[in-house]
Amino acid sequence: MRPSLLPFVALSATVSAQLLVPLLRNPSTPHPFGRDQAPLMDPAGPGPAMPPSGSSPAEPPASAGGGVVLSDVMGRDRSINLFAGFVRDIESAARRLEDPSHNTTVLAPLNSAVEKLPRKPWEDPREYGALGPNAYEGGDGHERAQRNLRRFVEAHLVPASPWQEGQKIKTVGGDRDIWWEEKDGTRLIQPGSIEIVSVAGNVENGQVWIIKNVRNYSE
Numbered sequence: 001m002r003p004s005l006l007p008f009v010a011l012s013a014t015v016s017a018q019l020l021v022p023l024l025r026n027p028s029t030p031h032p033f034g035r036d037q038a039p040l041m042d043p044a045g046p047g048p049a050m051p052p053s054g055s056s057p058a059e060p061p062a063s064a065g066g067g068v069v070l071s072d073v074m075g076r077d078r079s080i081n082l083f084a085g086f087v088r089d090i091e092s093a094a095r096r097l098e099d100p101s102h103n104t105t106v107l108a109p110l111n112s113a114v115e116k117l118p119r120k121p122w123e124d125p126r127e128y129g130a131l132g133p134n135a136y137e138g139g140d141g142h143e144r145a146q147r148n149l150r151r152f153v154e155a156h157l158v159p160a161s162p163w164q165e166g167q168k169i170k171t172v173g174g175d176r177d178i179w180w181e182e183k184d185g186t187r188l189i190q191p192g193s194i195e196i197v198s199v200a201g202n203v204e205n206g207q208v209w210i211i212k213n214v215r216n217y218s219e
């Protein structure tokens, strides 16, 4: 990392990411776990027998039941496959989405929301400040990255489904209460007024909601 970027990176911890996005767009850092970022690297188009992705909140594409669980449907909608890959990297989260006895509402940010973050979800500017540009290299670095990515993923898993309008709840990551509300026909996650774009899956142990921005996971 160039030293001249550090003030910006540190600043981004305290200022809304959205303000800084145009300044800091930096999608080139490699994934520390070597996983392909499929939408960028796989030009092959949709796989065989994939149903069309869901787009209407009123008509979830998969019906509840039938032994299908969240982990089966997370990969179906390509517009969220960066987040689906992060979930697979975090074993506890992946297990939760396989578990038919624990319901979850997955708040899956669009790939475009992940790509426009000022830093990767596993990067923490405080760690760059304390440890320098190699903060995520080596065994310890890998552990730090995993811990940060887990915090990011768990801030997007709500341990309830159905999740009623106005129902305040803590995410699996256990940060502040969140809830959702409908305003002028748009459903918003609060706090943060993050728009719910569509429901991409409705299965035995929960639902996948596609959201327009990532939640603030950095406290």
Ligand SMILES: *[C@@H]1O[C@H](CO)[C@@H](O)[C@H](O)[C@H]1NC(C)=O
Residues within 6 Å of the ligand: 064, 065, 103, 161, 162, 203, 204, 205, 206
């Ligand atoms: C879990 O989700 C299923 C499918 O939507 C629902 O029928 C069931 O009541 C939910 N269980 C709990 C404990 O909310």
